[in-house]
Amino acid sequence: MTDHRPLRADAARNRKALLAVAADEFAERGLETSVADIARRAGVGKGTVFRHFASKDELIAEIVLDRITELNAVGERLLAAADPGAALLEFLTVAARQRQQRDLSFLQEAGELRADVVDCRTRLYEIVAALVDRARAHGAVRDDVTGTDVVLLMCAPNHVTSYLPDASPDLWQRYLAIIFDGLRPAGAHPLPQPPPTP
Amino acid sequence: MTDHRPLRADAARNRKALLAVAADEFAERGLETSVADIARRAGVGKGTVFRHFASKDELIAEIVLDRITELNAVGERLLAAADPGAALLEFLTVAARQRQQRDLSFLQEAGELRADVVDCRTRLYEIVAALVDRARAHGAVRDDVTGTDVVLLMCAPNHVTSYLPDASPDLWQRYLAIIFDGLRPAGAHPLPQPPPTP
DNA sequence: CAACAAGCGGACCGCGCGGTCAACTTGTTA
DNA sequence: TAACAAGTTGACCGCGCGGTCCGCTTGTTG
Numbered sequence: 001m002t003d004h005r006p007l008r009a010d011a012a013r014n015r016k017a018l019l020a021v022a023a024d025e026f027a028e029r030g031l032e033t034s035v036a037d038i039a040r041r042a043g044v045g046k047g048t049v050f051r052h053f054a055s056k057d058e059l060i061a062e063i064v065l066d067r068i069t070e071l072n073a074v075g076e077r078l079l080a081a082a083d084p085g086a087a088l089l090e091f092l093t094v095a096a097r098q099r100q101q102r103d104l105s106f107l108q109e110a111g112e113l114r115a116d117v118v119d120c121r122t123r124l125y126e127i128v129a130a131l132v133d134r135a136r137a138h139g140a141v142r143d144d145v146t147g148t149d150v151v152l153l154m155c156a157p158n159h160v161t162s163y164l165p166d167a168s169p170d171l172w173q174r175y176l177a178i179i180f181d182g183l184r185p186a187g188a189h190p191l192p193q194p195p196p197t198p
Numbered sequence: 199m200t201d202h203r204p205l206r207a208d209a210a211r212n213r214k215a216l217l218a219v220a221a222d223e224f225a226e227r228g229l230e231t232s233v234a235d236i237a238r239r240a241g242v243g244k245g246t247v248f249r250h251f252a253s254k255d256e257l258i259a260e261i262v263l264d265r266i267t268e269l270n271a272v273g274e275r276l277l278a279a280a281d282p283g284a285a286l287l288e289f290l291t292v293a294a295r296q297r298q299q300r301d302l303s304f305l306q307e308a309g310e311l312r313a314d315v316v317d318c319r320t321r322l323y324e325i326v327a328a329l330v331d332r333a334r335a336h337g338a339v340r341d342d343v344t345g346t347d348v349v350l351l352m353c354a355p356n357h358v359t360s361y362l363p364d365a366s367p368d369l370w371q372r373y374l375a376i377i378f379d380g381l382r383p384a385g386a387h388p389l390p391q392p393p394p395t396p
Numbered sequence: 397c398a399a400c401a402a403g404c405g406g407a408c409c410g411c412g413c414g415g416t417c418a419a420c421t422t423g424t425t426a
Numbered sequence: 427t428a429a430c431a432a433g434t435t436g437a438c439c440g441c442g443c444g445g446t447c448c449g450c451t452t453g454t455t456g
Contacts, residue, residue, distance in 0.1 A: 008453055011403055034443065045405035050445065145376070152358045153373065159357045160350045167394045174391040175351065178343070182376040186385025193372040196365045206423055209433060232413065243435040248415065397456105404451070413441085421434070426427105 075127035085140025142188040146195040273325035283338025340386040344393040
């Protein structure tokens with residue numbers, strides 16, 4: 001499919017810079033940031049962006065793939081941790097910190113269709129489910145909560161704090177703590193509605 | 199300021215239809231819905247929209263004002279309820295159901311600047327703070343949670359479920375229950391980060 | 397160093413958006 | 427019902443977007 005002929009030196013540099021700038025800009029100002037802005041901040045022409053990425057969506061997909069891959073690596077490592085409850089909390093902390101700025105919750109927003117992104121996301125779901133299962137077996141998480149529940153709640157701390165752009169950049173930790181307390185067995189009340197399944 | 203000369207009958211009808219259609223459309227498809235689409239679905243020309251509302255933002259502001267005003271009425275009524283804990287939960291339930299579809303969390307997104315919206319929102323904050331204070335005094339809410347915390351978390355259940363547009367429309371209840379459990383004193387762990395203040 | 401392909405840039409295109417306007421229609425009122 | 431103001435309409439405008447393209451530049455290679 002993709003030919004792996006080595007990129008020219010400057011081209012490789014530009015590609016890297018574009019990915020970095022785009023990730024930064026998307027995190028800071030959201031996905032509606034224009035391609036022209038990204039190109040300008042990366043010090044290249046707009047055409048160069050489209051030479052490296054077929055479309056804006058492809059650029060986004062590339063970044064999403066990177067992010068999820070990172071998360072998966074962390075998650076797999078934490079599957080072997082001694083304390084399953086602490087492991088799940090740390091995973092959620094890493095996930096929330098990763099997309100600390102702005103939404104960056106394009107986990108399921110854009111970038112669909114591409115098989116590699118879907119696969120990577122599926123793997124993420126499996127890892128989270130495994131982390132949750134271990135934590136549950138260890139009594140650190142209530143019985144009626146599933147992996148899908150946790151995946152959905154994963155993005156909440158950032159969304160919540162995005163309403164106060166001027167607040168402390170660490171504020172998300174507060175809401176992660178509250179939500180995590182809601183996931184604990186202690187004092188849990190029965191949940192309405194069955195868990196979602198996709 | 200605004201002259202209150204009676205609207206012509208058809209004009210009043212159109213204005214009402216526009217507000218209804220716009221609220222529906224915004225809830226369903228988000229704020230990026232075009233004015234032209236709203237006009238079409240309301241069966242009027244695009245120009246009519248701008249006769250009734252100076253700009254798209256004004257139209258949004260009007261809807262936001264309506265929604266928050268409704269919420270405030272419910273909140274004020276619940277301030278007199280017998281069980282303060284149940285009252286807070288019901289308030290959050292009403293709030294979440296109100297903007298059940300899509301985000302509609304334009305609580306703090308657009309529509310700023312207009313003094314009446316800001317005032318109404320301020321009132322909302324006061325009411326939520328009062329509901330939380332009562333619930334806390336009654337032992338239904340943990341000590342370290344503030345009204346602002348709850349306002350921020352208010353929108354979370356909808357955001358969370360908006361990732362699964364095909365799931366049950368009542369799924370938000372599940373995540374409201376989890377988050378509310380996180381607000382309870384039972385089994386609460388100390389929170390990192392001080393509460394925000396705006 | 398010569399020569400070529402790979403890479404680059406920015407003018408350009410079509411599109412859909414929010415918003416305007418002048419000609420036309422219609423509810424209201426005496 | 428006559429006549430006017432209030433309301434309506436859709437063509438139109440400017441703008442910024444994602445994306446294209448071709449002439450130019452530059453790294454690479456024998």
